[in-house]
Amino acid sequence: MGHKRAAFLVVLLSIATYFTLRTTMSTSQQLSRSVTKKVLSIETPEGAGALVRRSIGTAxxxxxxxxxMLDHFHVSKGAGFPDHPHRxxxxITxxxxxxxxxxxxxxxxxxxETGGVQWxxxxxxxxxxEMPVHAPGHPDPRGLQLWVNLPKQYKMVEPSYQELGPAEIPTATPKDGVRVKVISGKSHGVESPVRPLGGCWYFHYIWDKEGVEAFQELxxxxxxFIYVLKGSLTVGADPTPLDAFHTLVLSANSTEAGVLLKSLSPDTQLMLAAAEPINEPIVQHGPFVMNTQEEIMQTFQDYRQGKNGFEKAHVWKSEIGGL
Structure with missing residues (x-):
């Protein structure tokens, strides 16, 4: 009986050791992406008197x-983005x-509204x-506008919208001291109702404590990439502080399950976006983005002639654009 009991205990110990090792391996396999490029966004004029900090879309x-393109915009009174086309x-605003x-x-x-999104x-x-709302006691509009390319199969679809008010955007709480507004995609068990064509995850991370870590799976x-809105943080194992108004391009190795983020100040905020690369040729002329130069020329012709999506190009005028 003694030998059987000893053998049974050895089996139990082996099982416990197996699961401990498996858990440890699972944790260690959560390798973080790292920063491969850092770009500071300088505030410059854009549109009709607006100011933007642009990083993606610059030289x-x-x-x-x-x-x-990524613009961190500030629209003062009398400024805005009057009537303009896209294709x-x-x-994402x-x-x-x-x-x-x-x-x-x-x-x-x-x-x-503040905290809302239009996709x-x-x-x-x-x-x-796109025009600002200005009223006594009302802050100037500030926000982010991100342009995302469409795969060729979706470039000529009918225009569509997905809009969420601030109360409709779900929030994840990975730890005490940090929360995540899940604009699209999945974060810590919380999923957004937004379903972007081509696939894109978009998060707003907000800390209210210093030294709090969060691992975002991607x-x-x-x-x-990350755009730092406020405060300072570290990314991955690198202890280098990363400050506000920097765009941080992340590595994309197959062994990296996501990115480790750690606040260095209690007011740190950032935007994190991820999307599947589009391995197709791209030709862009301002707000027109196609796959070939011929398609861009056709777009200009469609716009001039008011056809193929631009039927109202010469007859429509917004009510808000002249305000």
Whole structure:
């Protein structure tokens, strides 16, 4: 009986050791992405008197497929983005402060409030205006606009929208001291209702404590970047502080399950985006994004002639664009 009991205890010990090792291996396999490029965004004029900090879409960071442009905008009184066209991409507008009205040639109009998002698929063509709301005691509109390329199969779809008010964007709480607004994709068991064409994850991380870590899982091989809105943080195993207004391009090795983020100040905030690369040729001319030069020329012709998505190009005028 003694030998049997000893043998039984050895088996139990072996099973416990196996599961301990398995858990340890699982944790150690959560390798973090690292920062491969850092770009400081300088505030410059854009549109009709607006100010933007642009990183993606500049000479310093032109190609980050499928991301085309990132603007951190501030729209003061009398400024804005009057009537202008788009084709071949999606635009995501996320309001950090204040609110902004929008109106387009398809008859869609509304207001994006603080903490809300508008996910617009321009597709084959649309003309729209984005104008600030200014009122006594109301802060100037500040926010982020991200342009994401569309795969060839979606470039000529009908325009569409997905809009969420601040209360409709779900929030994840990985740890005490940090929360995540899940604008699209999945974070710590919480999933957004937004379903972007082509696939894109978009998160707003907000800390209220210093020294708090969070590991954000990301699909392997997807392009990913961080834009630091406030405060300071570290990424991965590198202790180098990374400060506000920097865009951080992340590595995309197949062994990296996500990215480890750690706040270095209690007011740290960042935007994290990830999307599947589009391995197709790209030709961009301002708000027109296609696969060939011939398609860009056709886009200009469609716009001039008012056809193939631009039927209202010369007859539609927004109510808000002239304000």
């Amino acid at each position: 310093s960071l032109r190609n980050l497929t499928p991301f085309l 071949g991409q999606s635009t 996320y309001m950090l402060e204040g609110s902004s009205r929008h109106e387009d040639s398809a008859g869609h109009k509304g207001t994006i 617009m698929v321009a597709g084959r063509g649309i003309i729209h205006a 699909p392997q091989g997807w392009t990913a």
